[in-house]
Amino acid sequence: MYSLSKGACSVAALMLSMPAVAATATTDDVETIIVTAKRGEGEPPVIAENRERLARTPGAVALVAVEAYEDRTAQGFADMLRDVPGVIAQKRYGEESRLSIRGSGIGQSYHQRGVMFAQDGVPFADADGFSDFQKIDPLAARYIEVYKGGNALRFGGAQLGGAINLVTPTGHTAQSNYMLRLEGGSFDTLRGGAAVAKVMGDFDVYASVNALQSDGFREWAEQDQIRATVNLGYSFGEDREIRLIAYGADIDQNVPGSLDLTTALEAPETSTDAVKNGKWARDQQLGRLSLQTRWRFSESLLFEGGLYGTTTDLHHPIPIVIDQQSDTQGAFGRFDWAGEVAGHKTDIFWGVSYRQGQLDQQLYGNTGGESGFQFGDSRHKATGLDVFAEARFFATHTLALVAGASYGRATRDYNNHLAPANDAEKTFDWFAPRVGLLWENEDGTQVYANVTRSVEPPHFGALVQAPYPGFVPNKPQEAISAEVGTRGRADNLIWDITLYQAWLQHELLSFANTFGLPSAVAGADDTVHRGVEAAFDWQIVEEGFMGGGLTARLGYTYSDFKFRDDATYGDNRLPVVPKHQIQIGLRYENTAGFFLSPNVEWRPGDTFVDYANTMKAPGYAVLSVNAGFEVREGVTLFIDARNLTDKAHVPEFGTINDASAAGANLAVFYPGEGRAIYGGITYRF
DSSP, rough: OOOHHHHHHHHHHHHHHHHHOSHHHHHHOOOOSBOOOOOTTOOHHHHHHHHHHTTTSSSSSEEEGGGGTTOOOOOOOHHHHOOOTTTTEEEEEEEEEEEEETTTTTTOOSSSEEEEEEEEEOOOOOOTTOGGGGGGGGGGGGGEEEEGGGGGGTTOOOOSSSEEEEEEOOOTTTOOOOEEEEEGGGGGEEEEEEEEEETTTTTTEEEEEEEEEEEEEETOOOEEEEEEEEEEEEEEEEEEEEEEEEEEEEEEEEOOOOOHHHHHHHHTTOOHHHHHHHHHEEEEEEEEEEEEEEEOOOEEEEEEEEEEEEEEEEESSSEEEEEEEEEEEEEEEEEEEEETTTTTTEEEEEEEEEEEEEEEEEEEEEEEEEEEEEEEEEEEEEEEEEEEEEEEEESSEEEEEEHHHHEEEEEEEEEEEOOOOEEEEEEEEEEEEEEEEEOOOOOEEEEEEEEEEEEEOHHHHHHHOTTTOOOOOOEEEEEEEEEEEEEETTEEEHHHHHHEEEESSOOOEEEEEEESOOEEEEEEEEEEEEEEEEEEEEEEEEEEEEEEEEEEEEEEEEEEESSSBTTTTOOOBOOSSOSEEEEEEEEEEEEEEEEEEEEEEEEEEOOEEEESSEEEOOOOOEEEEEEEEEEEETTEOOOOOOEEEEEOOOOOOOOSTTTTSTOOOOOOOOOOOOOOOEEEEEEEO
């Protein structure tokens, strides 16, 4: 635990370096990341209520309101979750990113696993748990819930990284009745959007549409997309409603590929001839439909549940051409009860989540972006079942004891139509318990601790790895995670600090292979993930600084991920995730509606690229500035200026086995974007 202690000391030092906080009551309402039990003044009711709800969690959670990023050109999780400590969200191109929470999916060189993505509780992932970032619309969320690590039990989630849930606006919770938005800037980027929200008696509706076109920072990174969302509700009285939510998107995204480190730093705008000649792309059409209900049976008992279906058609030329047609259906339900047991305040939630789906996949040779010789034709069927419950028992009015668990069952069924001898099927079962405590004083300051087991069964990409027949014998990734933390408000300071450690077995890591397909996946022996997540909001001046207020924000993530006595890599550090990641921001805002917000993304050290620890990607600091002005009521202009010093950097890259080995593929780096300036106007009425 020595390294973890050093990380905690770094956080303490950063806190102590701040000047003394003035003893005046805060009225700042721009804080949108840190969850506290004490309501912030001036917050929209939907944000304040859900922040307080999340604060009942005996572990690390965050809430990001759309107000946190709506005055920037947000194109994905790398922009939306930028300020959430513990979340590593780095852009590769377009909306494709790396997203890792506490090292989840650390070796995933493409797309995502290890964190449950959902919208309104409906998973974005296929039935086997594999996710795609492009399915998310950043402009169609009222707020985002982040449940880190084992704190995703409310969704039945048992993944190491937890869950991220985007909540769609309704006619009641949208920011305005009507919205028009136009933005554009560098790399021929242009996006327009419109939304309407209405309440008509017992009916309410929210509908939005937006379209984006951009050439991208690099060669062969163009994208065109259009997205639409409709959320229609009908109320049967207070806290009783049904809701139909539909979402559709048509997305064309060119794939610029990765580069070697020298090229990524010296010629970051380029792509290789192989990429351009092969016309690499990821084009898809997708649709989602869910029917949900929220029904209060009594003052103490609430039910939430729904049915959903999703469909996706994908055309994906890379070194090969991948064509997929996938359909997923599911249902979920959860009861929340609050009352007393033996004279002590108690609350319990319990529920079930089920999903099933199939994916038909055809593989072809790539002939100038077109399908050539067919060498793959298969069907992947998967199911997932989670049964879960958690209870809080208040032993005293300030101390709650927490216990919960989930039972999970997942099936994988693979049919190879060209080689039936390779057909395979497998079932995984697991039980994941959880215990913890939550202490809260009269001022809303909280201290929490928990120990949770997590289990992640392998997805099809980890099981079907040509040219091996049938399934590769990968086991589920398992972990025992412990965390302790505190959050709260004191005068003008808001804080959220968590220390955690996870002991993993069979961690699913990607290793480079030689077959021209995405990286192979294998289970490591024992690994350890430990770290610190810390966020501070400090209102330096409430009023009077050039006619306005000044707030400072610090987000710090310390990650120490290692092998443990591995036969090949010993106690080497795991690559990809930086040891230190820091976000520093200031925000000046006055009563006339003007704001100015500089921000620095800082990796103070180099980050290992390979498991053998022979190669590092250099650290960097990137300065950006966001500013805006409310021209008149409802009309806001903004400027989003990024990487002002045009710093060449590589925030994201794939893993290498041993970069010093002869013939190792070193072209795994995705260059960070250069200097860019965007601007936009939003009209709400």
